Amino acid sequence: MNMNLTVLGQLIAFAGFVWFCMKYVWPPLVSAMQERQAKIAEGLDAASRAARDLELAQSRAAEQLRESKHQAAEIIEQANKRASQIIDEAKEQSRLEGERLVAAAQADIEHEINRAREDLRKQVSELAAVGAAKILGQSVDTAAHQRLLDQLADEL
Amino acid sequence: MADSSQEYITHHLQNLTYGKLPAGYVRVNKYDGTETELTTSTWTIAQSSQEAKDMGFMAVHLDSLGWSVFMGALFVWLFSRAAKKATAGVPGTLQNICESVVEFVQGMVKDTFHGRNPMIGPIALTVFVWIFLMNSLKWIPVDFIPGIASMLGAPYFKIVPTADPNGTFGVAIGVFLLILFYSIKVKGVGGFAKELSFTPFNHWLFIPFNLFLEVLGLLTKPLSLALRLFGNMYAGEVVFILIALLPFYAQWVLNIPWAIFHILVIPLQAFIFMVLTIVYLSQAHEDH
Structure with a gap:
């Protein structure tokens, strides 16, 4: 328990260790810790930013979905309207077409009737002439009796 | 007997x-x-x-000096190994341990020391870890290393450097010199002399009285540092030696609780030494 040169030795050792610690131990460790701190802060920052971005994107997506639903409904409504319009048009057209066809057919029929009547008239006059000739025993001069024949035909 | x-x-x-x-x-x-x-x-x-x-x-x-230098070298080797490979990415085990200690010391320095001096951190770290390692030699059973040493021919061997007043006074005087150095560096020779002469009583009549008080206060700092650490470690050592006098089968009843108690004492004494070092150096930086 004597005080002696050991004190001096210990003092020198202390100075040496402090110097070494100051030069080679403290700065790299502290700078590594600070760097990591900065990195972690950066990471946390990025994470919160990403979360905000995600929220934003989600709300935007929801909005877009709502909008597109709305648009789809509009389109469907328009399509329905258009469809009924097309159907109406088609009905109208077919009605017109049908009327036209009916009119044409009636005209044809009228025409046919007239022609048949004309034929019939002609044949009747001929038949009358032949009958008269038979009755009179001689041929009737058709040309001489034409006026009579025509009169007959008109009466028929 | x-x-x-x-x-x-x-x-x-x-x-x-x-x-x-x-x-x-x-x-x-x-x-x-x-x-x-x-x-x-x-x-x-x-x-x-x-x-x-x-x-x-x-x-x-030789024993005190050898073991203290060995423990200091262990500190320097471990920490510089961690520092050399220090990355800002995921730290390894050693780096993790060293960083925890550094962070702890840094926190103490930040709480206690309000000046700006990049030296305080390394000083506090060295004091804390070195004294902790020297104190921790007490956990080695009292006869273990002295027994090996006496087999090798050494007449005496005492391995705990902090249970030797030379060991604690060496570090305390180092701290004292740092106090003087920073007092003079921050306040100048005149400012330091003025602080010693005019506190606590700011009147020229009180200069001798003030000087007496302040110089005494200044000298008390290293003395209290050294004697507190030495007293604790020496007393603990004496108790371990007394326990070793018991019959071998009964020793564990006392020396295991005593060793467990030193889990508290050993870091605590290192911690107190470090905190007081920071406080004293902080006072040296304060301008009145």
């Missing part, structure tokens, strides 16, 4: 001393009692407590 017990205790409290014996000194052989007179002054290893005492100041405690 009383005699041998006393011998055992004093033996365990004696450092391995290498020093200068003056010419004409009579050495007594402790085994056969023969006396030899030295013709010239010689540097040698003390073979008895009396010889160690007679060597006076010109002596070195």
Whole structure:
């Protein structure tokens, strides 16, 4: 328990260790810790930013979905309207077409009737002439009796 | 038994001393009692407590100095290994441990020291870890390393450097010199002298009284640092030695609780030494 040169030795050792610690131990460790701190802060920052971005994107997506639903409904409504319009048009057209066809057919029929009547008239006059000739025993001069024949035909 | 017990205790409290014996000194052989007179002054290893005492100041405690330097080297080696490979990415185990310690010390410095001085951190870290490592040698059973040393021929061996007043005073004087250095650096010689002369009573009539108080206060700082650490460690050591006097089968009843208690004492003393170092250096930086 004597005080002696050991004190001096210990003092020198202390100075040496402090110097070494100051030069080679403290700065790299502290700078590594600070760097990591900065990195972690950066990471946390990025994470919160990403979360905000995600929220934003989600709300935007929801909005877009709502909008597109709305648009789809509009389109469907328009399509329905258009469809009924097309159907109406088609009905109208077919009605017109049908009327036209009916009119044409009636005209044809009228025409046919007239022609048949004309034929019939002609044949009747001929038949009358032949009958008269038979009755009179001689041929009737058709040309001489034409006026009579025509009169007959008109009466028929 | 009383005699041998006393011998055992004093033996365990004696450092391995290498020093200068003056010419004409009579050495007594402790085994056969023969006396030899030295013709010239010689540097040698003390073979008895009396010889160690007679060597006076010109002596070195090889065990204290060796173990403290070894522990300091261990600190420096471990931490510089961690520092060399330090990355800002995911740290390894060693780096993790070292960073925890550094962060702890840094927190203490930030809380206590309000100036700006990049030296305070390394000083506090060195003080804390080094003293902790030196104190922790107490956990090694008291007869273990001294037994090996005596087999190797060393007459005495005491491994805890902080249970040697030389060990604690060495560090405390280092802190004291730092206090003086920073006081003068921050305040200038005049400012420091003025602080010593005009506090606590700011009147020229009180200068001698103030000087007496302040110088005493200044000198008390290293003294309290050194004696507190030494007292705690020495007392703990003595208790371990006393427990070692018990029969071997009964020792565990006392020395296990005592060793567990030192899980508190050893870091606490290192911590107190570090905190007081920071506080004293902080005071040295304060301008009144």
